Amino acid sequence: MAQSTRPGQVICGCYRLVSELGSGGFGRVWKARDETLCIDVAVKELWLVPVMSETEQAERLARAAREARNAARLRDHPNIVGVHDVVVENGLPWIVMQLIDGYGPRAGARHRRTCRQRPVLARGDAASGS
Template sequence: MDMRGSGRSVAGRYRLRERLGAGGMGVVWRADDELLHVEVALKQVTIGDWLPDAEREQRVARAMREARNAARLREHPHIVSVHDVVVEDGVPWHCRLIGWLRAMSRTRAMRCPDVVGGAGSGPCSGRSAGFSW
């Protein structure tokens, strides 16, 4: 995976400014949407170069499915929904409005299972919304 950083343009629209964090699912960058002139968080989904093509395709499909599910939950008060998705060099990038991330960071007292109803299958759970974490 290409981890070039600050100053890089993604999809001819998003300009990376700084790396905010990383985890098992990818790297999150602070970026500028040069079309709409807003600050965004851009998640570079981790898709290993070492994986066979079929598995890479499955992971890209999964990332796109999860982005669509998050976009459908725009009205949920505890989920930062996806604003846009672009694919560059075979890697999906999820774009979220950074103002929502700032608001969510103020709710750190809540743990993820409390917010999404845990990993179970209840009506407020992530699994019932199509997430497979």
């Protein structure tokens, strides 16, 4: 795994990592700045565990490439994030994607609870002031 990856690091000469957005079993997603186009992007760092066999690493790389190709083909779908680029830095694959502004699952759950706790007014209540 690329544990030494850190904010400020530049990937492939143009994607400057800003902050970590999240991580999982296969890698982590960063907010990054595309210094060529001057836009913010999401960059998915895929981890290849050192104890993996060459076959397992090749399968994970192939899966990453397939994921990126499929997402790129479906880039006009409203529920699929757009893929801008796939790059390899120091033997590790990175998928560069459209950055979607929003909030994570915890913040979303808090928002939904807050909305449910608000009183619901009957139709005439708002107009009459009661």
